[in-house]
Structure formats: structure tokens, C-alpha cells
Amino acid sequence: MTDNTARPPVADARARHQELVQEVEAHRAAYYGDDAPTVSDAQYDVLERELQDLEALHPELATPESPTRTVGAASAPTGFESVKHRERMMSLDNAFGIDEVESWLARVGKEAGDQEIVCEPKIDGLSISLTYVDGELTRGVTRGDGTTGEDVTANVRTIATIPQRLTGAAPALVEIRGEVFLPVAAFEELNAGLVAEGKAPYANPRNTAAGSLRQKNSEVTASRPLDVTTYALGALEWGATQVDARVSTQAGIYRALADWGLPVSEFTAVLRGREAIDAYLTDLESKRHDLVHEIDGAVLKVNDRAVQAELGFTSRAPRWAIAYKFAPEEVHTILEDIRVDVGRTGRVTPYGVMTPTLVAGSTVTYATLHNAHEVARKGVRIGDTVVLRKAGDVIPEIVGPVVAARTGAEREWTMPANCPSCGTPLAEQKQGDKDLRCPNSQSCPAQIVDRIAFIGSRGAFDVEVLGEKGAHALVESGVLQNEAGLFSLSMEDLRRVPLLTYESDEKLTKKQVAAGEGGRKAGDVSANGIKLLDNLEEAKSQPLWRVVVSLSIRHVGPTASRALATAFGSMDAIRAADAETLAAVDGVGPVIAEAVQQWFEVPWHVEIVERWAAAGVRMEDERDESLPDTLAGLTVVATGSLENFTRDSVKEAIISRGGKAASTVSKNTDYVVAGAGAGSKATKAEALGVTILDEAAFQLLLESGPDAL
Template sequence: MTSTDEGEPVVAGEAATTEVQQRVAELTARLEEARLAYYDRDESIMSDAEYDRLERELRALEEAHPQLRRPDSPTRTVGGVVGASFAPVEHLQRMLSLDNAFTAEEMAEWDARVRRELGEQSFSYLTELKIDGLAVALVYEDGELVRAATRGDGRVGEDITANVRTLASVPQRLATDDPPALVEVRGEVFYPVAEFELLNEAQAAAGKPPYANPRNTAAGSLRQKDPAVTASRKLAMYVHGIGARQGVTVRSQSEIYALLAGWGLPTSPHTEVLSDLDAVNRYIKRWGEHRHDVEHEIDGVVVKVDEFAAQGQLGSTSRAPRWAIAFKYPPEEVTTKLLHIDVNVGRTGRVTPYAVMEPVTVAGSTVELATLHNAFEVKRKDVRIGDTVVLRKAGDVIPEVLGPVLALRTDDVREFVMPTECPSCGSPVGPVREGDKDWRCPNAQHCPAQLRERVFALAGRGAFDIEALGWEASIALVDPEHGRPADATEPRQTPVLTSEAGLFDLTVDDLADVRVWRRRKRGGVEQPPALEPFFYTAGNAKNPPAPRATTVTLLEELEKAKSQPLWRVLVALSIRHVGPTAARALAQAFGSVEAIRAASTDELAGTDGVGRIIAESVQEWFTVDWHREIVERWAAAGVRMADEVDTATEKTLEGLTLVVTGSLEGFTRDEIKEAILSRGGKASGSVSKKTDYVVVGENAGSKEAKARELGRPVLTEEQFVVLLEQGPAGLG
């Protein structure tokens, strides 16, 4: 037996070889071990993606060799076992799991089977977000909550009634004068993302390690022996169906949702009843793009046939209903092996440890490097070289190692030791002040790594936005000997740029002789590093070396960058603590680099959005000779150092704080912020009692709910436009 790159087995014939039997036994053991850890110890010894991959491989082997399929195979059973800490509870009706789909093709196959089996029968799909929480069943008798239990193995769970009674979102009595004699309500208990972040902030403040993820933390909180501990955690619950019932007559899943909400039970605001697969796919796509705008963690979308008559016709397998499926998004948390820990020197000299790992696919991309922040964090998380670690990458967020899987730690792991010399220039590194968690290289002017990072950063979207000046081009300009082999005999090159001060003086002739060290493969074999021209073509007898198209684009974009607004120039200067928000505030308050340089600490600190730490950092930056040279040479090259006075735009939002959530049809994210700031307002990312208005677009998520909870005014996009043009008076 062999495997594909995705881990899918390739099996020839139906005879079960010894190798196949051993693989089935191995897969079964690994899946059962993972289940036991996940459901019964609230630990994750493998990622959901790895579990899904192994289960799919086992399922394929069992389909090819039915004689190897055990009745209690992980492909045919649900959940874990009941531990000794809680009394066992037999569910009134078995709690099933869900089959998964990972691609649009798999969703199409499921939809085709449903339509084939239902024939001409009319039906709809109820779609909802798949909450990454803990499945729980609530039993109400005559309207009173009498029992709550975990799913367990689907037949028997754990009695956690006392703990569930501490959840504010779960009513002790149904809000109806005519309650059913009996109803078993199913749902998910979860840790709201905002509350989980606060919990980990408290952990960090207390010097304790952070909790790994909201799901495991919710499960651990709900299974505390002392209900007071559960009560101290801000858990929530959404219900999504019923099992056993007496005195309840409904015809569809959506009717159940309306009934549950009418009884005062918490239901998700994100459910929709849709007519066909095209609409379902649009729902899946939309929430895939907005999965971080939801109040809880999600890992996919659940699609159910809405009508009960159709559900009954489709039936169930031993572990899952055939009328429902879970579409799983690419995982954002995976496990992988930590091979080594190296350090990177950033644009302000900060020396940051980062993890070098076995490549793994997460959030749709292959990752082998991830930040570890600083030596203190490495120690606090207890991450060691050789560990199996949990890696998280959410959307475009930089990948981060969350922590080790302690259950898989071996005796040969090694602790990380922070280097005492800069790996780029050899200068001694350490904390600038006593108690600093960050270590820094003090050789800011001449450290090749710091200059390389500064040039790369100033070209970023939040600064000059020079797309052609990427990472490799930055290396070519300031550190062309990067990657030079130890045995190289070629003369060392002098960098084209020894300071970012000369960036806007570059000419095409300056770039003609720049070469970089590159590795190439020939016949599938990687060759030793060799020098190659970077900005020019290699040339030959017929065609002499010439500037590459990307080089021409780079020079054109450098010329365009000279007219960028002042705030982008301030970001590009790499002043410590000055990001886009502070830069915008300084540019709006002072209007020019010269005015900012001349301002006192108190004047700078008094600017809304700046404060004393940033003010002191700005003043300190301008005391350095080579910093001032950057400003002078950029100005001499034509870079704009002052904003034109904007008399056309009225300050209709002066003193107001706005939060915009969801997608607006007429604005990009950058345009929204620019519209608010140019009119004197403040664009905030979180809703509080100090928020003046919350603008709500499509897929607004939890911020809209928070605004309504706090009684803050909620505006549509149309009202937002009126507010921009006329100020609060225009809203009536």
C-alpha cells in the first residue's frame, strides 16, 4: 500500500494484506487516543485537520476491505467515554455526529444524493455556522431544566447540570405559559472570543501560561467539579435542535429554531433557510471571508435539510444523519514538529525568536516559520526544540505557535537559549532597560538585518506602498551577500544602499551590477548557491544585459511614492511605536515633518491617539544625526514632507469615535478610515460606552450586538454617508 500526498491510501485489489491490517490498526489506535484526549481530558494531541485526514484514510481502507471494519470503529461511533468525575447519563435520544465535506465537489455530491433520494419532493436547506464548542443536551420537564449532559459517546454522557445552571444564557425555566411535558434541547457551549482574549490577558498579567484555545477552555470550564469555577468563566450557549420531545409539534428545523427562541433559549443569529446549493455555497463563501467577525470560534458551516418529512425519508447511518453535512473550512490550528528556533532582527533592532517547523498546511497555505515573540514568551509557553506544537494562522495574521502538546513531549527535547550576539552584525544584544522582555541589537545604523527590514517595511502597504520593492529586492539593495556560502571566493559586493536615505536617489545605472546568491535545481537536484544578476537580465552575445520589467516598475513606483501623504512618510521613517494610527494623528495635528520635529513632548503627547510614550519616541528619533539625514535627503529628492491644507473637507466628525463593522458597498477598509479621519473623527476597532456611532455593513458580527447591548447608535451605510456629509445634525 502507498499513499498520495494528501494521505489518501492507494489500494490495489480487495485482499487485505498484512500491511493494510497493520495500517488499519494503527489508524484506529491513533484516532481513539485523540478522541480520549479531546473528549475526556480536554486536550488536543492532534489538530482537527490531522484527525479528519486520518479518519478519511481509515474510512477509505474500510470501504476497500469491509472485513476489517470493526463495529466500534472511529468511523462508525461518536465522541468519547464517560469519565469518573461525573455521573453517567443516558440520553433520551441518541446524539449523532456529522459527516464532513471539505470541497465544493463533495458538497455537490452530497446535494446530488439528497435530491436523487427525495425525487420530486420539495425541500429547503437550513444553514448555520458550525460552532467550535462542546455539545450539550438540556432536558426540560414541564418547562423546568432538570438535567444537562455532555454528548459522551452519543448514548451516554456526563451529568453537568449544576455547572450548566451557572450559565447566564441558559434559562432555568422556559418562557412560556404552556410548556411541553418533555423536551431534550441540543446545543453548543462555547467561550466567546472577546471573553477568551480577556481571560488570557488576565493569565498573562498573573504570569501564567495562556489557555490554548476557546474550545478546550470551554470544555474544561464546563467540567469543573466546583460549579463556582464554571460560574467565574464567561461561557455562553447556542441551541440548534431538539431530540426527544412530548407535546411538541413542528414540521421543520427552522420552526424548531423559532420555537426555541420563543421559549427564551439562546439561538444563533446567523442561521438562514436557503433554496438550493448555489445559495448554500454563497453562504459558505461569505462566512469563510468573515469567520473572524463572529462572536465565537467556527470551523465550518452546517447544512441541514429543513423539512422533517424529508429528513425522515433520508434517515441516518450508525453515526450521522444523512440529511445533514458539515462543510469544514481550511483549519486555522494544526500540529507540527518544532525543528529549531532561530532569531530574526527587526527594523527597530528587536531580536525575535521564531520557530522553524516541519511544513504544514494551515488556513489554506503551507507554513514552516512562525513567530515566538520573545525569549520570555518561549519560556512562558514552555516551547522546546523537538516538541509537537500547536500552530495557528487566522486569515492573513502572522502564524503563531500557541504552545506544545505536552502529552506528546519526548525526553530528547531541548530548551531554547537566547543568543547574546546579533546574528547579522555581531553586536552584543540584550534588553535596553532593566525588566524589558524584548532584546535589541543597538547597531541600528549599520546592522544589515535592521536596514533590510526597514527598507522592506517602508515599501509596505501601510507606508509608501511600493509593490515592486519586496523582500528579495530589499535584500538585493542593502545586503546582496545574504546567503553567501562560507567557501565562496568571489569578491564581496558593496551594497547599493547603506542607508534608506539614498532610496529616492537610485537610478537604473546604480542597479546594473547588483548580484545575489541563489540556489537553483537542475534535474531535480539542488545546486550550490551561485551569484546571479537581480535587477538586470544576464545578457548574452545577441542581447546585452538590460533592466528587468520589475526594475523599471520599481523606479516608476519610487517616483510616485514621493507624493504620498505625510502620514505614510512618518510610518516609513521607522520611528519606534509610530504605526499608521499614530502617524495619521500626528500628520493631522501638525501638518509637516518640521512642525512635528519642533513640537514639545507635551504638545506631541496631547495629540489624540499619541500619548507620552510615542511622543518621547518621536523626539528621541529626531536627536539622531543619521535619522535627520534621511529626512533631509528624502526632501531633497522630492518626497513630500508636508500635507496640503485641506480646506474643502469639513470636520463633520470632530470629536466623534466611530466603529465600522462588516462590509460596506461603497467603501474599502482604507477608504472608510480615511473618510473618518479626514473629517476629524476617530476610527476605532472596538465598541465601548465611549463609542459615538457603530456603522453596520453586511455580515456585521458581534460588534453590532455589542453596540445594541450598550445602547450605542447603530447606522446603516446610507446613514454613514449622511453623517460624513452633514455631521450628527444630518441624522435628525
């Protein structure tokens, strides 16, 4: 609800309104006219929503020409003939949260009663109108301003999935609306080719699809693997053909389109009720990166077309439909610098430093650029406006530059030749590697700090106090030369670490003095320091796989560590095994086997293991011989939250019974254990016909094997 108490003065409102109108229209021209937007969809939505809110507060500012009441943008001179649509192509109002979807459903229910709702993905592409006369494709027109678009028929004819002639009993005349898109895989391949030729890459598939469809030379369009999905009808005349009763519903239109030989979305669903629709939207959002094309939300439409007619339209959008926009995962921001980070295995990784930007629910300042080849492939320069993507919990990624926003002040970046931490010349691990590494793994400060911090992480020993800050303090103070002495730390050692000691004396109260309490003095080990020693003592009893993963052997992550610990049972046995024996372990293979064997050939590596063992770190698992091999030969994937298992304990339960704990679902998966919040993995299991178990069935499987199910 609009808060009229916050109503700005009319003069201020009018000035801001003019600014917003100019800004929104400029962005529309860049997006629809030039296919080269300089702001992200999310940033544009913020501006348009502010304009809508301002006009709600000051209705006198809203004119028929306002962007809130118009569609798209008028076509700039491009050489394409302007064509008027027989029936206007409308836009859609947006919902930016489930609550706004539910408000729309409530309005529909109030005016038309309980209705079936058609839900479908909102493809991020270019709107197109295809006209067929007597079944023959006669014209393809872009949306333009909704009334008039550009005639791109010659280019449309090059898209393989658009039929030149409809099949079946087609109408005498029909306008078919759809979305032209470039598949994500094709977009990535196209960009790789452009960079290889020294050309600037495209920012995203949508703009690339739009630019490809609006090429003067149709041969260029034909070279791009464009695709289309159709979803609506415009003008419709049946002529002598019997009227197709299916077009009385939205879902029926999709069946008719498919019968006429046109592509339609396979993810469309006809639903009734808020709960079912909420579940669909949640499931679709979990799949948004698994589809062949990019989507930025879902479209909801009343199914009954007679009810659609009753509900009608605003000046720019139907009241019977709404677009639900997913939380924005892409924004535009400035790439202020490119720096490099040295990791625990010596890999030197470039990363972008950006103007802090809110995306996918968090403020992002840094994003990985992987390696120098990736920087070149993306074509980014320091000073660029870049597309920043953060998908859920995935590490933020710089997608590419917004070339249209370049001013000429941007500058190329060059990978440093020497390690920024220790000055050692960087080198390839092997010829042809895309990654450069610092070979000074024994004494490079950055690698040592990163390895010690990794030991404290949840995926390794899970030492709560031992993060990057603590690791850096231990190394900088000279208490640790590397990770070998970590489990031998004493109270005396920590007194040399300023971060883990008190800075000043504590003044006691009279009550504390009377009670005989002692005060803390400057230089005493702090509570965090004492906690660190306690945590390290507890960590010594962790299972063998955590010890193995904490050694930071290249390629050896939690999965391989579990496999090695399960197969050999002790560090001595792993160390004594030859490459062939190591490689034969399921989940290991020759690359990991070679890495393990080479690691143990380095004397200072062996010293780490020996000093940990001398300090009391567990180097051998106690095998529970009573556990039956109920999962022998079976591959199990666990997903979602389980009540009685953590992420680690569920894997240990599978492995301890002879099974393979996999992280991805494939045709070789035997069972998927689905807990609360199971998403795309459960969906993929259904598609592949893999058996899905709840937690109770999983526990039965552990106890008694497949025959008990």
C-alpha cells in the same frame, strides 16, 4: 464520485483499513475520552475521510463497528456512572466545501422537494444531554458513544446558564441536547493564570471545557465560567401538559427552548435556496473570530420535523442534517526551533520554526511568538507538538503546546542577552517593557536592512524592486550605510552590488550584430538595477505622509503619518512643532507626539531627512484649496473593494475633505463605505446602527456633504 479505476489491491486495502481504524479509534479516545487530542480536527477529518473513501471502494471492509458507522468513543473508566440515553445522540456527516453542501441540498430536494433549512453556528464544545422531569433538572450526561454517556449531573448544576427548573409549560419529560463551551476570553484568562503558577497551559477552549465538565470535584467545575447553547430535543413526553405545536419544526424547537429558559444561538436563520444559504455561510465565516465562543463551521437542518422523519438516519447520522466545516485554521505541527528576528525599530521578536504545514490554504514554516513573556505565557518548548493557527490573512500564530504529546525530549528556550545581528546587549525601551530592543539603531545591520526594505513596501514609498533581498544586497555591498543615501544612488553605485549586475557577457546573434545592438557585459547594471533607479526617481514625488511613515519613527504608522501631513503640510512644520501641538492633532496624541519629537532630536535622523530633501524627495504637500471640507468632524470607515478608489486613495479622499479615516467601526463612526466583499465591519455597522454607504453615495458625500444624502 469515487474513481474505481484507482481501486487498490484487496490485501493492501485491508492492511490500510486496519491501520486507519486503529488510528481513528485512538484519536477518538484521546479526544472524547481524555479531552487531550494529539492531532487537530482538520488532520482527524483527513483520516476519517480516507477511511470513508476506502470503504466506498471496498464495501466488504465496512463492519457495524467501523468508526464510519459509530459515534464518539466509549467512555474509559473515570469514576463517573455510565448512563444510557433515552434517545440516541447521533453524530453529523461533514461537508468540506460549498459544493458538498449543494450536493446535500440536491439530495434533500430530490427526496423531499424544496425545503426550508435552519442554519446555525457549529460551536466547538462538548455535547451534553440534559434531562428534565416535570420541569426539574434531574440529569446531565455526556454524549459518550451516542448510546451511553457519563453522568456529570453535579458538574452541570454549577453552570449558571443551565436552569435548575424550566419555565413555562414544560413537558413531563424531555432530553435537551446542547453544547458546553468555555468563552474564548475566559480561556485566555485561565491559561494566563496557569502559566503564572508554572503549570502547562491548555491547548484550546474545547478541550478545556470538556476537561472542566468531567472534573471529579464539582467545585473545580464551578470555578470555570462554562456556558451552554442548546439546539435539539431527544426523548419527549408531554404527560398532562398540552403538546407544544412549535416542536413540529426545528425553528419552533428553538423558540420553545428559549421560552423554557434555555440559551439558544442568536445567529440561527431559516433560509430557502442555495444562494441564501451560501450567503449565510460566507457571512458566518467572516464572523467566526468575533463570537464569544469558538466555532468551526455551521450546521444545516431541514426545518420540517415530519420531513426529517421521512428522510431518516444512517447508522450514525441524520440524513436531514449536515455540518459544514470551515477551512481548517488550526493544525498540529512540530516546533523545531525558536529563533529571534531584529526589526526596523530594534524590537527583537522570537519566532517559531516549524515542520512546514498546510493551514488555511498556505504552507506555514514560521510563526511569531511576539516576545519572551509570550513564549512563557504559552508554555511552549522546542520540540513540542504545537497548535498552529492561521486565520485567513492573519499572521500565523502558535496557540500553545499539545501537552499530551510530550515525550520528555522537549527543551526550554531562553531569550538571548545580546543582539544576534550586531552583538549589542538587549535592553528595555522603558522599565517594565515586555519587548527587548537592540539600542544600536544607527549601525545594527539587521535594523538598517529592515528599515530600507520597509521604505520599499506598499505602505511606504512603494518601490517595487526594493524588497528585503535588495535591501540586504545594498547594505552588504557597502553601497548604503543606512537609508540616508537611498535616493542618491547612482549607476556607478549599483555596479558594486552583485545582485543588481549581470554575472557574465552575453553572446550576440548574427542578427543582433548586424542590427548594431550592444551586448550586456559582466558587471553591467541589470534590468532590475535600472528599474530600481527609475522607481526611486518616481518615488520622490510621493505625498508627504509616505515620507513620514518611511522614517520608521516608533508608533508612527500610516494613520498617524496622514494625520501629521494633513495638519502641518510640510516636514519642516512637523519638525518645528512642540509636543503639545503635535499631541493636539486628531489621531496623534501624547505618545506619538513624544516619539516624533525625540526622533528629530537625533542628529543622524535629521541627516536622513536632509539628504532625502537634497536628493529631491518631496517634503511638502501641495494643498488643493478648492476641495471643500465636506467631511469636517465626521469619522468614516471604508471596507471592501471600491471601483474608483484604492485602499490608500479612499483614505486620502476622506482626509483631504476634513474627515477622519478610521480603520475600525465604533459608536463614534458616522459612515461606513461598503464595497464588494465588505465583511464583519459592515455587519458591525448594522448592529450599531451606523449609516452604510455604497460607492455612489460616498462620492456624493465627498462632493456635497451629509445634507446631500
